[in-house]
Amino acid sequence: MHFIPAVQPDEPASAQAWHFVFFEGQVLLPVDLPLEAGLRIAPEEAAAQRHYLGRLDGLDCWTLRLAELPADRQPMPLRAAMMALPEPLMAVAGRAAQVLEWDRAHAFCGVCGTPTERLAHERARRCPACAQVAYPRLSPAMMALLWRRPAGRVPELLLARGPQFKPGYFSALAGFVEAGESLEQCLHREVAEEVGVQVKNLRYYGSQSWPFPHSLMVAYTAEWAGGEIVPQPGEIEEAAWFPIDALPGVPPRFSISGHLIEDTVRWLSGLSPTDPAP
Known part of the structure; x- marks a missing residue:
């Protein structure tokens, strides 16, 4: 499985996609579905705040965080999910978790406190007031x-x-x-x-x-x-x-x-x- 990282999709959307959905740091999976199959099912509210990660074997990869736990989903600790996944999916799941944590931690500017804005051309958040730019932390x-x-x-x-x-x-x-x-x-x-x-x-x-x-x-x-x-x-x-x-x-x-x-x-x-x- 070959992964090509990207910030924005530059091709028409793939017919299927991987969706790494999180709630309170845990991966959410549809009830009664195997792990890999569950990652292909997107929640209905997936549109607005999701992040594009790239393509894995030609399939788009997205990640997002939900504020509430849906009734039809069950949480799994990230470490357990990564241990159960094949290595390429494990790596993308880890990338997804880090992107979401960066997005959460830099919602406000660390210099002046102004709400930041996501940039379209790179993985970064920029303060509209003081122009401070925050990239994913490593x-x-x-x-x-x-x-x-x-x-x-x-x-x-x-x-x-x-x-x-x-x-x-x-x-x-x-x-x-x-x-x-x-x-x-x-x-x-x-x-x-x-x-x-x-x-x-x-x-x-x-x-x-x-x-x-x-x-x-x-x-x-x-x-x-x-x-x-x-x-x-x-x-x-x-x-x-x-x-x-x-x-x-x-x-x-x-x-x-x-x-x-x-x-x-x-x-x-x-x-x-x-x-x-x-």
Whole structure:
């Protein structure tokens, strides 16, 4: 499935279309319809405040937010919906959620408080009073999966869990990039802050748009260079080195962290001849 992003449709409307409809942050689906089939059904009030996203395999994609929950629709958490969808639809659903959140958060000018207006030629809202323009917000965050090869032992990954994690689940380290900081500087800083160790041999893995609420996750692998694990109070509930043949619960491949961990295990196991790559 091939997605072509756009702000306005530049062709005649497709005979069918995808509709990503939200209510209070959850995806709305017609009652008693499968997930993908439900996304093709538009609510009657879809005309005015919807946003065009582009075309997925030749079908128009729209998103909108409803103020009230219709009787014939049922809500599904966005994360659950994304996990149940094939990857191309999952990505468009995440895009839809971020566009709606941007539109909601910038309904009024952040400089002078005047109601803003949507621009037709680009994804932006402009203040008619002071000309301030607001584009969809993006918060870059790095992700680091640390590894090491202890002499005579199975290779290990450093995984951690935060207080909000499901019991028994661990993941790679992650943190938001600060102003004036490169991704690599952020990685070194976050690793030192969160677990107190040093790293070397940083290798870019890949990236993923993450709509909770508007992050861009940029993932790396990094080799342990020294230091003992000291979890950061309030941020890291537990962190440890895990042999790659005895990992705890980790994220599914729905998220880039799941891809990163699985591909790194394959590389360290010798099942992949090169470093993990997207």
